[in-house]
Amino acid sequence: QDAVQPRGYSIQCRITTEDPLNNFMPDTGKIDVYRTGSGFGIRLDGGNGYTGSIISPYYDSLLVKIISWARTFEGATKKAIRSIKELNVKGVKTNEAFLINVLNHEKFLSGECDTHFIDDTPELFDIKPRKDYETKILKYIGEKVVNEVKGTKKDYNIAPVPKVKIPEVRTGVRSILEQEGPEGFVKWILKQEKLLLTDTTFRDAHQSLLATRLRTKDMTKIAEATSVLAKDLFSLEMWGGATFDVAYRFLRESPWRRLQALRELIPNIPFQMLLRGSNAVGYTNYPDNLIRAFIREAADQGIDIFRIFDSLNWLKGMEVAIDEVLKCGKVAEVTICYTGDILDDKKQKYTLNYYIKKAKEIEKMGAHILAIKDMSALLKPYAAAKLIRALKQEISIPIHLHTHDTSGNGLAALLMAAEEGVDIVDTALSPMAGLTSSPALNSIVAALENTKHDTGINLDDIQLLCNYWSETRPVYEPFESGLKSGTAEIYKYEIPGGQYSNLKPQVESFGLGHKFNEVKDMYKEVNELLGDIIKVTPTSKVVGDLAIFMVQNGLTKENILEKGQHLTFPDSVVDYFKGMMGQPEGGFPEALQKVILKGIEPLNKRPGEILEPIDFEAIKEKLENEFKIEPNMRNVLSYALYPNVYSDYLKSLQEYGHLYNLESHVFFYGLKEGETAEIELDEGKIMIVKLVEVGDLDEEGYRTLAFEVNGNRREMRILDKNLDQKEKTQHTLMADPSNPKEIGASITGTISKILVKEGDKIQKKQSLVIVEAMKMETNILAAEEGEVDSILIAEGKQVRAGQLILKLK
Numbered sequence: 001q002d003a004v005q006p007r008g009y010s011i012q013c014r015i016t017t018e019d020p021l022n023n024f025m026p027d028t029g030k031i032d033v034y035r036t037g038s039g040f041g042i043r044l045d046g047g048n049g050y051t052g053s054i055i056s057p058y059y060d061s062l063l064v065k066i067i068s069w070a071r072t073f074e075g076a077t078k079k080a081i082r083s084i085k086e087l088n089v090k091g092v093k094t095n096e097a098f099l100i101n102v103l104n105h106e107k108f109l110s111g112e113c114d115t116h117f118i119d120d121t122p123e124l125f126d127i128k129p130r131k132d133y134e135t136k137i138l139k140y141i142g143e144k145v146v147n148e149v150k151g152t153k154k155d156y157n158i159a160p161v162p163k164v165k166i167p168e169v170r171t172g173v174r175s176i177l178e179q180e181g182p183e184g185f186v187k188w189i190l191k192q193e194k195l196l197l198t199d200t201t202f203r204d205a206h207q208s209l210l211a212t213r214l215r216t217k218d219m220t221k222i223a224e225a226t227s228v229l230a231k232d233l234f235s236l237e238m239w240g241g242a243t244f245d246v247a248y249r250f251l252r253e254s255p256w257r258r259l260q261a262l263r264e265l266i267p268n269i270p271f272q273m274l275l276r277g278s279n280a281v282g283y284t285n286y287p288d289n290l291i292r293a294f295i296r297e298a299a300d301q302g303i304d305i306f307r308i309f310d311s312l313n314w315l316k317g318m319e320v321a322i323d324e325v326l327k328c329g330k331v332a333e334v335t336i337c338y339t340g341d342i343l344d345d346k347k348q349k350y351t352l353n354y355y356i357k358k359a360k361e362i363e364k365m366g367a368h369i370l371a372i373k374d375m376s377a378l379l380k381p382y383a384a385a386k387l388i389r390a391l392k393q394e395i396s397i398p399i400h401l402h403t404h405d406t407s408g409n410g411l412a413a414l415l416m417a418a419e420e421g422v423d424i425v426d427t428a429l430s431p432m433a434g435l436t437s438s439p440a441l442n443s444i445v446a447a448l449e450n451t452k453h454d455t456g457i458n459l460d461d462i463q464l465l466c467n468y469w470s471e472t473r474p475v476y477e478p479f480e481s482g483l484k485s486g487t488a489e490i491y492k493y494e495i496p497g498g499q500y501s502n503l504k505p506q507v508e509s510f511g512l513g514h515k516f517n518e519v520k521d522m523y524k525e526v527n528e529l530l531g532d533i534i535k536v537t538p539t540s541k542v543v544g545d546l547a548i549f550m551v552q553n554g555l556t557k558e559n560i561l562e563k564g565q566h567l568t569f570p571d572s573v574v575d576y577f578k579g580m581m582g583q584p585e586g587g588f589p590e591a592l593q594k595v596i597l598k599g600i601e602p603l604n605k606r607p608g609e610i611l612e613p614i615d616f617e618a619i620k621e622k623l624e625n626e627f628k629i630e631p632n633m634r635n636v637l638s639y640a641l642y643p644n645v646y647s648d649y650l651k652s653l654q655e656y657g658h659l660y661n662l663e664s665h666v667f668f669y670g671l672k673e674g675e676t677a678e679i680e681l682d683e684g685k686i687m688i689v690k691l692v693e694v695g696d697l698d699e700e701g702y703r704t705l706a707f708e709v710n711g712n713r714r715e716m717r718i719l720d721k722n723l724d725q726k727e728k729t730q731h732t733l734m735a736d737p738s739n740p741k742e743i744g745a746s747i748t749g750t751i752s753k754i755l756v757k758e759g760d761k762i763q764k765k766q767s768l769v770i771v772e773a774m775k776m777e778t779n780i781l782a783a784e785e786g787e788v789d790s791i792l793i794a795e796g797k798q799v800r801a802g803q804l805i806l807k808l809k
Contacts, residue, residue, distance in 0.1 A: 009076040010069045013084060013099050015049070017061040020098040020125055026061040026773055027093040028748035028801065030054050032135065032714055037086020037101050038066060041079045043067040051713070055092050057749040057773035057798075063089065073111075077103050090135055131712050133681050135716075138689070142705045142718040144670030147695060150722065152674040155375050156665045159471035161221050162464035164228045172231045172268030177304055178702040182331045182368050189369070189398040189423050195453040196392075196424040197273060197445070198400070199230065199776075200438045202238035202262070205428035208404060208436040211479040211502050213662050216258040218475075223265035229461035233269050237304055238262060239298070242502075242537065244281035245642050247352025248649040251667075253660045255635040256301060263302030270304040272333070276537060277318040278582070278608050282641050283572065285317075285580050285607035290614045292324045297633055299328040307371050307400075309335035311539040314582035315361055316606050322365055333400060334367035337534045339494065343383050349532055349585065351444065353389055359395050366665040369398045369424075374413075375496040375536045379402035383414040386754035388420040398423040403439070403445040406500065408486030410439035411447070418453050420603035429462065431469040432488060435483050436500045442466065475664045479505075493524050499540045507548060515551055522547040529557045529592065530781040535582050538572065542581070545570040564595040578602030597621040614640045662728075697723070700732060731794065733804040740783040741808040745799040755796055760788045762808075769793070769805055780805065 018024040036044055040181055048055060049063035064085075068080035081103050084096050101124045107113055118124060145151075177185045189196065206214035219238075221590035226236070247255040256346045263271065278285045280294050295306065298657045306325045310317035313336060325332040331400045340350030359370055372379070372387065379387070384401070391399055401422050403410050414425045427433065434440060481500055495503065507519050526547045527535065535543055549570055550556070555563055561708040575581060577588060577596045580603065593602065603610070616636050623631040623639060627650045638646045659667060661680040671677060671691040678686045688710050695704035697720060707714045735744025756762060762782050769780040786808040793805045 008069055008071045009073040009763060010067060011076045011080045011103075013062045013066045013068075013080055014101075015066060015087065015089075015099070016095050017055050017063060017092045018095050019093040020095055021127060022093075022746060024095070025747045025778060026055075028055050028057050028773070029092045029716075031089060032091035033088055033712070034063075035088040036066075036084040039079075039083070041068060041069050041076075042083045043069070049089070054168070057747070063094065072111070077109065090132055097130070098124060099581070101126065131657070133657045134687060134714075136655065137659070137662070137681075137687070138705075138707055138709070138714060138716045139718070140659060140662075141666065141670045141689070141691070142667075142716040145672075145705065146703050146718040147721045149669045149672075151694070153665075153674065153675075155671040156475055157471045159218075159221070159468045161468055162225045162229065164225050166224060166228060170227055170231065172227070172270075173234055174268050174270045174304065177270055177331070182329065185331060186368050186398060187668070192423070193452050193575075195418045195444070195448060195455055196234035196423060197441060197455055197457065198235045198426045199233050199441055200237045200426050200428045201432045202756060203241060203243055203274065204237055204241065204402075204426070205239055205432040205437040207242050208438075208477075208500070209432065209480065210473075210476045211481075211505060213250065213476055213479045215251055215667065216247075216253055216261060216660055217662070217667075218472050218664055219258065220261050220265060223262055223663070225468075226465060227266040227268055229465055231268055232457050235270040235272040236262075236266065237272040237274065237307075237426065240275055240307075241501075242280055242281075245645055247577055248638065248642065249645050252649065252652050252656070253658075254634075254638075254649075256638070257660065259298070259301045259303070264605040270331075271302055272305040272307060273303045275306050275308045275321055277308055277321050278606070279311070279466060279538055280511050280641060283541060284575055285611065286641070287611040288320050288608040288614050291320050291332060291608070292638070293614075293616070293633070294637050294641070295321060296328060297637055299325075299330050301634075303330065305331040305333050305369075307333045307335055307402075308371075309324070309337055309371070309373055309536065310582060311337070311536050312582045312584045313337055313358060314584075315323065315358070315365065317582040319365070319606075320608060326366055330426075331368045332366065333369040333371045334362045334365065335371040335373045336362065337536050338372055338379050338387075339376065339534050340532075341378065341380065341383060341491075342386060343380060352386065354585075355387060356394050359391050363395045363397055367397060369400050370395060371400045371402060373536065374401070374403040375540075376494045377402050377410060377490050378404040378494060379413050380402040380491075381409055381416045384413040385416040385420050388417045388422045391420045400424040400426070401695050402426040404433045404496075405439045406436050406483075406486060406490040407488050410434075411443055411771055414439055414444055415447060415701045418448070429466050429469055431466050432475055435486060436481060442803040472664075475668065478668075490563065493520050494522060494527060494535055495520070495555055496536055499535075499537070499544060503544055506544065510548055510552060512548065512551060519547050519551050522551050525557055526550065527587070529560070531584065531586055531589055538581055539576065542572045542576040545572045549573070561591055561595055564592075569596050574600075577602065579605075580607050582606070624652075732800060734802050735804040737802075741786065742804055743768065743780060743782065743790075743806040744802045744807070745769075745771055745805050746801065747771055747773050748801045749778070749779055749799065750795050751793050751795050751799060751805075752777060752792060754793070756788050756789055756791075756806075758788050762786060762788060771799065782799065782808075784808075 017027045019027050022788055031051060034049050034051045045065035047062035047064050066080060066083050069078040070079055080101055084100055087096055103106055165738040176188050201221055218554045244255045247253050255264055278291060280286055280291055290502050307322045308318050322332050322334060336355055340347050342352045353400060362370055369796040399422050401417050403413055426438050427444055428438040430440040430442040442462055445455050445459055448454050481504060504516055507513060507516050523543055526543050533539055557786055573596060577593045578600060619636045620631050623629055623635055666677050673691055676690040680687055681687050690708040692706040697703055702717045702719050705716045705718060749771040752770040754766050754769050764785045766781045766782045768782055771778045789807045791806050793799055799805060
């Protein structure tokens with residue numbers, strides 16, 4: 001024995017498909033990716049591990065033994081850690097992170113471990129699940145291919161991004177604002193003889209034309225070129241309005257990230273947002289502390305100009321927002337929403353005197369700029385001239401005119417307003433202009449060349465940006481409103497441009513697509529019923545919701561007071577009549593208000609005065625506990641504004657990961673067989689994905705999609721949700737992890753024993769079912785007390801991990 005001399009150290013680590021966070025229960029499934037880490041001082045003894053291997057519940061869960069050797073114990077430990085970290089296994093859970101925690105622990109390194117080491121060392125289980133973005137993205141693409149596009153994807157051109165030299169210092173209007181502050185900025189505006197232009201392409205243009213679906217990816221591609229080629233713009237309207245919730249709801253991306261990314265790429269042009277007064281970027285009134293916190297955060301993240309409006313022109317509804325913008329040192333552009341026709345002497349509600357009076361009151365409130373928001377394109381050219389001429393005689397702050405081109409008269413209205421001294425107008429780049437969008441920027445630049453109002457913007461430079469948008473827009477074709485030409489009937493219906501493109505899909509979602517014209521007629525009738533109100537978000541939604549509701553239920557203005565007694569009206573309509581959106585000019589129609597509120601007492605003051613302040617700390621705690629994130633103020637604000645929408649977004653992140661780097665044609669339509677796409681997972685980390693084949697339907701209703709990822713074969717199994725009832729096969733029901741009344745199997749295995757029967761009363765943590773796998777028996781416990789509603793398995797049957805086995809009432 002004395003002759004035996006130690007010449008080094010060796011450590012064996014067994015990599016198994018056991019889940020340390022689930023009491024080391026064995027995981028089962030197909031190994032999609034299997035790559036080991038070897039090298040000098042490492043020996044690998046293979047088990048069941050290889051790409052494509054099926055890990056069943058009936059055999060040892062060992063994948064590989066990693067055996068390290070070195071002259072010192074420390075060296076052997078480091079080699080083992082290095083090899084485990086280089087291991088890449090996807091498709092099943094493993095114990096690799098747990099082993100790394102063991103190897104790094106000071107007790108292990110000092111040789112002080114005993115048989116209680118794991119029990120007494122809970123930090124060994126501080127394991128963050130590996131972010132498997134590759135699998136999540138393949139799953140997302142697979143869902144698109146199988147359940148939405150179904151092999152009908154078109155080919156799309158690559159939009160040409162102009163090559164521009166980025167100067168070391170980018171000049172633009174924003175430097176004036178930063179140097180002079182809002183007051184000095186206003187003085188500069190008033191000195192300009194040229195017409196200043198705002199570009200709405202990044203916000204209102206696509207909200208009006210494409211149902212707000214424009215993705216950040218397509219904005220950031222052209223952003224730096226915009227900062228150079230459009231440096232003389234007054235501002236970019238690029239945030240707020242419907243873009244906030246649509247980003248989360250439909251685009252699965254953060255609007256805050258959009259603001260941050262664009263601010264970094266465009267440092268020289270002022271950013272402008274649309275703020276709905278006490279509604280912020282929502283559809284209802286929020287507590288004052290939420291409005292103030294939202295404005296502060298938006299200002300910190302890069303918004304320079306806040307266009308603040310109230311959907312009823314109720315100035316009291318804008319007080320808090322104006323005050324906070326002024327406190328933040330940003331530009332308060334306060335708005336009058338235009339409706340009616342000041343050229344028609346028969347109309348006595350929204351007269352020229354009405355607008356002059358509002359403008360004077362807004363100036364007294366401390367506004368830096370007055371905005372005229374003609375959201376429904378009702379401001380006719382001669383009315384624009386008359387309005388601007390009168391306002392210029394009555395107020396001393398700059399005037400910013402916003403209109404849409406739905407009637408085809410938008411450009412004429414802007415030009416006539418320019419002749420009367422309007423300071424700034426909203427436009428959009430020509431491929432994103434016209435119809436329900438803003439008038440074309442290119443056209444107004446050309447029209448004013450060589451005049452005293454010459455914008456100073458280079459048409460050739462702007463055309464380079466237009467070439468990009470011309471090729472980008474076809475990707476969004478399914479979201480087009482269907483309006484092919486301008487229409488003067490907008491003067492009849494008074495539907496805002498942003499709502500017009502969204503109204504048709506909304507009507508179709510209720511199965512009323514064939515009655516779209518009837519809904520438009522009802523929109524006009526509802527407006528009259530409400531007393532001819534200002535129609536802009538959220539009040540325009542009230543009119544639209546009530547119009548759809550009335551068509552759906554066979555209501556008219558003649559029978560609504562009678563039939564409405566027994567109907568529950570849409571929430572938006574109830575909130576409006578409760579006074580939650582403010583007080584309309586002339587008050588509410590009392591008889592209709594009583595029918596809709598059914599005894600609820602309406603408000604006669606600003607809702608923010610009575611709403612309980614938001615508890616930001618409580619929201620932060622909820623997000624930490626429920627979604628396991630470390631929330632910042634932007635997360636908290638998003639949840640406070642849209643709790644359900646934001647929760648769904650966070651769940652989507654858990655299921656699919658971040659999708660903002662997908663090209664838009666891939667995001668909306670997936671891939672077609674044989675198509676290859678480059679996907680940036682992280683900075684400098686590119687994944688090249690090719691869809692090789694979409695498999696036939698299997699007996700459980702799934703299709704297997706074969707991909708190549710960076711040259712390696714990957715398969716993804718996707719449930720086909722589009723089958724006719726006759727074609728549907730029996731597929732495995734999975735338990736909803738967030739629903740405590742749905743109890744799923746914790747592991748894959750065989751049902752050994754069912755311990756309860758339907759109708760039994762059960763207690764929390766009571767054993768319900770025993771599952772056997774790999775010679776281990778696992779108890780499935782009740783998450784809460786209740787009564788067994790149904791049992792969906794039988795003894796001796798095989799189950800998958802997560803499969804629904806039992807439901808509680």
